[in-house]
Amino acid sequence: xxxxxxxxxxxxxxxxxxxxxxxxxxxxxxxxxxxxxxxxxxxxxxxxxxxxxxxxxxxxxxxxxxxxxxxxxxxxxxxxxxxxxxxxxxxxxxxxxxxxxxxxxxxxxxxxxxxxxxxxxxxxxxxxxxxxxxxxxxxxxxxxxxxxxxxxxxxxxxxxxxxxxxxxxxxxxxxxxxxxxxxxxxxxxxxxxxxxxxxxxxxxxxxxxxxxxxxxxxxxxxxxxxxxxxxxxxxxxxxxxxxxxxxxxxxxxxxxxxxxxxxxxxxxxxxxxxx
Amino acid sequence: xxxxxxxxxxxxxxxxxxxxxxxxxxxxxxxxxxxxxxxxxxxxxxxxxxxxxxxxxxxxxxxxxxxxxxxxxxxxxxxxxxxxxxxxxxxxxxxxxxxxxxxxxxxxxxxxxxxxxxxxxxxxxxxxxxxxxxxxxxxxxxxxxxxxxxxxxxxxxxxxxxxxxxxxxxxxxxxxxxxxxxxxxxxxxxxxxxxxxxxxxxxxxxxxxxxxxxxxxxxxxxxxxxxxxxxxxxxxxxxxxxxxxxxxxxxxxxxxxxxxxxxxxxxxxxxxxxxxxxxxxxxxxxxxxxxxxxxxxxxxxxxxxxxxxxxxxxxxxxxxxxxxxxxxxxxxxxxxxxxxxxxxxxxxxxxxxxxxxxxxxxxxxxxxxxxxxxxxxxxxxxxxxxxxxxxxxxxxxxxxxxxxxxxxxxxxxx
Numbered sequence: 237x238x239x240x241x242x243x244x245x246x247x248x249x250x251x252x253x254x255x256x257x258x259x260x261x262x263x264x265x266x267x268x269x270x271x272x273x274x275x276x277x278x279x280x281x282x283x284x285x286x287x288x289x290x291x292x293x294x295x296x297x298x299x300x301x302x303x304x305x306x307x308x309x310x311x312x313x314x315x316x317x318x319x320x321x322x323x324x325x326x327x328x329x330x331x332x333x334x335x336x337x338x339x340x341x342x343x344x345x346x347x348x349x350x351x352x353x354x355x356x357x358x359x360x361x362x363x364x365x366x367x368x369x370x371x372x373x374x375x376x377x378x379x380x381x382x383x384x385x386x387x388x389x390x391x392x393x394x395x396x397x398x399x400x401x402x403x404x405x406x407x408x409x410x411x412x413x414x415x416x417x418x419x420x421x422x423x424x425x426x427x428x429x430x431x432x433x434x435x436x437x438x439x440x441x442x443x444x445x446x447x448x449x450x451x452x453x454x455x456x457x458x459x460x461x462x463x464x465x466x467x468x469x470x471x472x473x474x475x476x477x478x479x480x481x482x483x484x485x486x487x488x489x490x491x492x493x494x495x496x497x498x499x500x501x502x503x504x505x506x507x508x509x510x511x
Numbered sequence: 512x513x514x515x516x517x518x519x520x521x522x523x524x525x526x527x528x529x530x531x532x533x534x535x536x537x538x539x540x541x542x543x544x545x546x547x548x549x550x551x552x553x554x555x556x557x558x559x560x561x562x563x564x565x566x567x568x569x570x571x572x573x574x575x576x577x578x579x580x581x582x583x584x585x586x587x588x589x590x591x592x593x594x595x596x597x598x599x600x601x602x603x604x605x606x607x608x609x610x611x612x613x614x615x616x617x618x619x620x621x622x623x624x625x626x627x628x629x630x631x632x633x634x635x636x637x638x639x640x641x642x643x644x645x646x647x648x649x650x651x652x653x654x655x656x657x658x659x660x661x662x663x664x665x666x667x668x669x670x671x672x673x674x675x676x677x678x679x680x681x682x683x684x685x686x687x688x689x690x691x692x693x694x695x696x697x698x699x700x701x702x703x704x705x706x707x708x709x710x711x712x713x714x715x716x717x718x719x720x721x722x723x724x725x726x727x728x729x730x731x732x733x734x735x736x737x738x739x740x741x742x743x744x745x746x747x748x749x750x751x752x753x754x755x756x757x758x759x760x761x762x763x764x765x766x767x768x769x770x771x772x773x774x775x776x777x778x779x780x781x782x783x784x785x786x787x788x789x790x791x792x793x794x795x796x797x798x799x800x801x802x803x804x805x806x807x808x809x810x811x812x813x814x815x816x817x818x819x820x821x822x823x824x825x826x827x828x829x830x831x832x833x834x835x836x837x838x839x840x841x842x843x844x845x846x847x848x849x850x851x852x853x854x855x856x857x858x859x860x861x862x863x864x865x866x867x868x869x870x871x872x873x874x875x876x877x878x879x880x881x882x883x884x885x886x887x888x889x890x891x892x893x894x895x896x897x898x899x900x901x902x903x904x905x906x907x908x909x910x911x912x913x914x915x916x917x918x919x920x921x922x923x924x925x
Contacts, residue, residue: 261623268612268620275611275652347607352583352598353624419530502537505586508579509524 248497254354262357266364288369288376295320296380314384315472321377322471323440326464329370329399330406331431336362337410338427341418345511355504359411363403370399381471389474398470398477401486402463408492415503418510438464459488513595514560514707515581515676520590522551522576522731550576551587551731558676558724560595563708565718565739567746568728574711577728578678581709595707596675599625601666608661610654614645617653618668627672635671642693643667659687666694673701679710715743719826740827741768744887748772750879773884776813777845777872781806782890784868793892795859797899797907803855803890805870809845813883816842818853819871824905825864831857832869836876860907861894868892 255262274283296317337359341348344358374395378388417423438460439447447455455461462485466477525544527533532542551573558564568574579585581592582600607624608617618639622632640649643663648656656664670677679698698721702708712718718725718739725742727735729749735742745760748770760768783804786792795801807818819834835841835853842851868890874881899907 258623258626260629261620261626264619264623264629268609268616271616272609272611349579349584350582350600351607351624352600353626416534419533499537506533508585 248494248501251354251356251497251501255356255360258354258357261353262360262364265357265361266368269361269365270368285372285376288373289379292321292373292377292380295324296384314386317384318381318386318472319443319468320441321380322468323438323464325370325374325377325471326398326402326460326467327435327438327440328373329366329402330460331435332366332369333363333403333406334410334413334431335428336366337407337414338417338424340410340414341507342421342424342511348508349511355507356500359407359414362410363407366406367399367403391470391474391476394466394470394477398463398466401482401489404493405459405463405489408489408496411493411496412499415500415507418503418507434458434460440464459485512560513557514562514705515558515595515598515709516593517554517556517577517581518591518593520551520554520577520580520587520592521549522573522580522585523547523549523588549588549731551580554590554728554731554733556726556733556736558707558709560675560705560707561702562724563702563710563722565722565725565742566709566711566728567713567718567725567742568734569750571730572728573731574728576731578680578709578711581676582678594676597672598676598678599669599672599674600678601669601680608653608665611652613652614643614649614656614660614664615640618664621665621668622671625669625672631672639664639667639671642671642697644690659690663690666690670694670697670701673704673706675705676707676709677701679708680712716828718743719828737768741770743827744768744770748885748887767888769886769888771884771886773872773882775883776811777807777809777816777883779805779870779872779884779886779889780808780850782868782870784890784892793890795892795894797859797861797863797894797896798909799859801857801859803853803857803868805853805855807851807853807872809847809849809851811847812844813874813881814844815874816845816851816883817871817873817875818842818851819873819878820855821869821871822861823867823869825866827867829869830861830866830905834871834873834876859894860909862902862905862907863894863896864905865891865893 277283279286296314340358340362341355348355378392381387413423413427417427438458439455444452444455444461444465462478462481466482469475469477524547525533526546526548527542528545532544536542554573554577556564566574566577576585578600580587581594582598583592607621609620612620615636618636619629619632622635623629627635643649643660643666645656645660645663648660649664653661653664677698698708708721710718710721722739724737725735725739726733727742727746727749734749735745741760745768749772759771781804783791784793784795785802785804786795787800789802792801803820805818805820807816809816817834817836819832819836821832822830824830845851867888870884870886870889871878872883873885874883878885896902899909902908902910
């Protein structure tokens with residue numbers, strides 16, 4: 237038996253195959269991350285629910301009652317809070333994955349230098365962990381929504397493919413930036429700033445309608461806008477997303493992810509040299 | 512059949528005018544590196560199954576780069592590495608252990624990182640727990656473990672499954688003496704079952720004890736490849752000869768290599784071993800009083816002259832050695848043409864076997880910095896046992912055994 241020692245490269249399908257082979261490791265790493273986070277705290281796993289609950293409750297109460305913010309055209313006084321949370325849910329998932337992937341390879345440098353294992357598992361663990369946190373945030377939100385009289389609608393099932401779309405998009409960007417960050421560390425400093433600007437350029441805190449008609453077409457240059465809008469539609473209005481627009485988006489995301497995987501495949505062998 | 516083949520391996524670190532050129536190259540845009548530094552070049556060797564190869568070399572010689580390439584974490588720029596199966600590395604024990612998790616959970620994680628599936632991990636778990644021997648601590652968070660316990664767990668999981676190739680770094684010199692013996696035993700057991708070992712160590716004794724062959728790396732090239740004793744002697748001479756002065760190797764009749772190095776300010780002209788009656792000999796009895804006569808001639812003026820000698824066993828391990836620096840007999844300002852006769856009297860309290868004498872002439876307490884002459888295998892002699900009781904080992908300790916019969920205790924009633 238001759239074993240070629242090749243974990244970083246091969247084809248993109250080879251990458252996915254080695255990821256499948258290491259699926260148990262990925263899953264147990266995600267679980268370990270959760271366990272560690274709450275180890276040595278009295279309430280343990282309860283904190284997984286408490287902290288997103290508090291975050292959501294603060295938004296709901298302060299924004300709706302104290303600031304009395306209203307969305308034009310909707311009667312429910314909590315509509316703005318729901319709108320905001322919907323946008324935040326999408327944004328948190330996106331920025332969490334991008335930020336994690338960005339510093340992933342640099343932080344795990346020592347492990348990469350010493351142990352031979354498929355490197356693709358690292359971003360997979362990061363994405364899985366972010367998704368899990370996001371699911372908990374969603375659960376907390378649905379609970380608060382129910383208290384506010386905004387019940388569950390079947391349209392919310394659209395969140396599953398939507399979350400997959402956000403994850404793929406974030407992974408595409410995060411993976412490419414994470415690889416480049418190994419060689420040019422300025423990227424790691426610049427991206428958080430860019431993310432902040434990006435956040436305010438996306439209609440999350442404000443409704444898209446406050447942008448004047450003549451400027452609104454610029455919004456469509458924001459690749460995150462279609463998904464964020466879909467989240468808001470699904471959660472606030474309980475209606476299906478605009479499938480036509482999202483289809484284009486999905487194709488673009490798939491292309492981006494493929495590009496990132498190719499880049500990763502080429503760069504993986506050189507990463508250890510620069511770490 | 513070979514367990515590991517390293518074929519013309521080379522590693523270059525490339526620098527580009529701008530990192531954008533590097534990125535461009537990934538996308539297929541040709542870019543020429545502005546700088547290419549080869550840290551490893553034309554390295555070839557093969558380790559047959561069940562054999563051990565030692566890698567020696569100074570810091571920066573390319574040892575760790577080579578180990579990374581064999582371990583698979585770094586890709587060679589040219590050449591290739593072929594292994595007959597799984598390659599495991601005991602490079603840095605306890606890598607990636609999470610202090611908040613228990614040893615058991617960490618073992619699952621570490622084994623997962625090695626690519627072992629859950630069923631196999633659970634099957635091996637009792638054996639790993641037993642090997643680590645840390646009792647109840649196995650289910651306690653690792654932050655409560657002593658560093659010795661962590662090493663035990665790390666070693667137990669790293670060697671739970673027999674690899675075809677095992678890379679052993681300095682890591683072996685950690686842990687308590689008991690566990691060191693235990694881990695050595697396991698490594699030897701693997702070796703008997705066909706695992707090829709690649710050992711990088713500065714520990715002369717470890718290389719001599721474990722390796723069938725050694726490779727000396729210097730500035731990324733294989734400088735010497737041969738039996739461990741010869742390679743280590745050459746390496747030893749090389750350390751003293753950093754400025755690149757003479758190292759000569761002479762082949763003895765029995766096929767062994769005598770390495771002589773040094774700057775030549777003083778030289779050993781003659782060396783004789785004499786028995787109890789003053790007659791030259793090359794065979795001495797266990798415990799016999801003998802004298803080593805060494806004639807040294809000074810060639811060029813030096814501030815100080817220290818004479819040292821050592822006795823090595825068949826494998827090249829030093830049994831005993833000292834010098835006139837330690838005995839407070841440093842010769843100040845010897846002049847060219849001066850001759851000195853050193854007489855070393857000692858009792859050959861050695862085990863039966865073949866031994867060699869190494870002589871050294873240098874300026875201070877060690878031969879590093881001012882090595883006039885270092886002569887390995889300056890003289891070979893054997894020790895035979897003609898009148899002492901039968902014994903094993905390399906030392907004649909003249910042990911006395913006493914015994915007495917214990918009274919039997921008789922239990923009465925109950």
